[in-house]
Amino acid sequence: MTDTVDDVDMPYEDDTSQQEKIESLQERLEVLEGQNEEMRDKLLDANAENNKYQQKLERLTHENKKLKQSPLFVATVQEMTDDGVVIKQHGNNQEALTEVTDELRSELEPDSRVAVNNSLSIVKSLDDETDVRARVMQVDQSPEVTYADIGGIEEQMDEVRETVEMPLEHPEMFEDVGIDPPSGVLLHGPPGTGKTMLAKAVANETDATFIKMAGSELVHKFIGEGSKLVRDLFELARQHEPAVIFIDEIDAIAAKRTDSKTSGDAEVQRTMMQLLSEMDGFDERGEIRIIAATNRFDMLDRAILRPGRFDRLIEVPKPDYEGRVQIFKIHTRNMNLSDDVDFEVLADEAGEVSGADVKAITTEAGMFAIRDDRTEVQMDDFRNAWEKIEAEEEEDEDVSKTFA
Ligand SMILES: Nc1ncnc2c1ncn2[C@@H]1O[C@H](COP(=O)(O)OP(=O)(O)OP(=O)(O)O)[C@@H](O)[C@H]1O
Secondary structure, eight states: OOOOOOOOSOSSOTTOOHHHHHHHHHHHHHHHHHHHHHHHHHHHHHHHHHHHHHHHHHHHHHHHHHHHHSOOEEEEEEEEETTEEEEEETTTOOEEEEOOOHHHHTTOOTTOEEEEOTTOOEEEEOOOHHHHHHHHEEEESSOOOOGGGOOSOHHHHHHHIIIIIHHHHOHHHHHHHTOOOOSEEEEEOSTTSSHHHHHHHHHHHTTOEEEEEEGGGGSSSOBTHHHHHHHHHHHHHHHTOSEEEEEETGGGTSBOOOSOOOHHHHHHHHHHHHHHHHHHTOGGGOSEEEEEEESOGGGBOGGGGSTTSSOEEEEOOOOOHHHHHHHHHHHTTTSOBOTTOOHHHHHHHHOSOOHHHHHHHHHHHHHHHHHTTOSSBOHHHHHHHHHHHHHHHHHHHHHHHHHO
């Protein structure tokens, strides 16, 4: 390497001759020029290196983006070895040895849930399975709803009792007659008409565990996860026999096939197929009854309505006038009512409302009384409550139209 010249002192004594001074300065200039050249070379090398890293960064960013875009699969870590991580994919149960970055490795242990890409590289670690199950499935050992809490849908209640309660309590009757009880019951109708209540009440009255799963929670998940959750659901029900499985918003996993072939659709299809296959093997399931509910009957794939599946359809409509009177009475059982309260007039004035609307009116009427510092709820409180709720509903409709 060339000698560096850092000092700013002149490279000669004060008494040196002119000629010698020039020579020394020239010598110094040469050294500096050499240094300059060397620095320029280094700078060029560094620039070239920088370019190389930039390109690599761009490539990795692009690959990373691609990895995130492509569908991910769920797998469970089986073993952590020096050669990599052994994972087992959900759905097909295939095992694979895959490499993992040191950073991710520190987050993993046997039984960790991970998301893997097409080439089975671990992309990220996932929440604990129990967290997902808890979010998707609610287990209620004894729901509090009774048949007496439900108003205006007697016919539907009788049908649910016949199809769910009878097989649970008197399976021998079906054997004696020589017929199979209906496999699944599908409740369909507008929101807030008591579908969930019916399922809870029948579980309560038969001392069965109520297990609720929301269909919408099963979609937009990783490949293989929806069907695994369906298997887990039936396993959970088996552990809690007798049990009533309630699948709310079944349209989320059982909508008619669309033409699009996106991976999301395929995953929804797989989840539904798993549900159907669990239902097809239903005979051995003993004391488990399945009730599903939807507000979108028109959207359902007819495959789920075939015999042996959801073969008992029960429409749960909004209550009629008599039903509304009854529901008003039910929801005001514990309220301190003034003598002027007349449910027949209220049921008439409210018009075509759902049971959930009636419940909302009674609660809001109570709030009006509290705001007015009264303990007794009056007829006007109910009227004001309905006016307020109606105005809010109209506002909501306007908002949803604006954003539609
Ligand atoms: N027929 C009814 N009798 C008494 N209360 C009712 C009735 N229908 C609805 N309600 C009241 O409305 C609430 C919501 O009803 P529920 O959840 O059973 O409706 P749903 O039909 O399952 O609605 P969604 O389709 O929106 O899930 C109930 O907790 C209850 O307070």
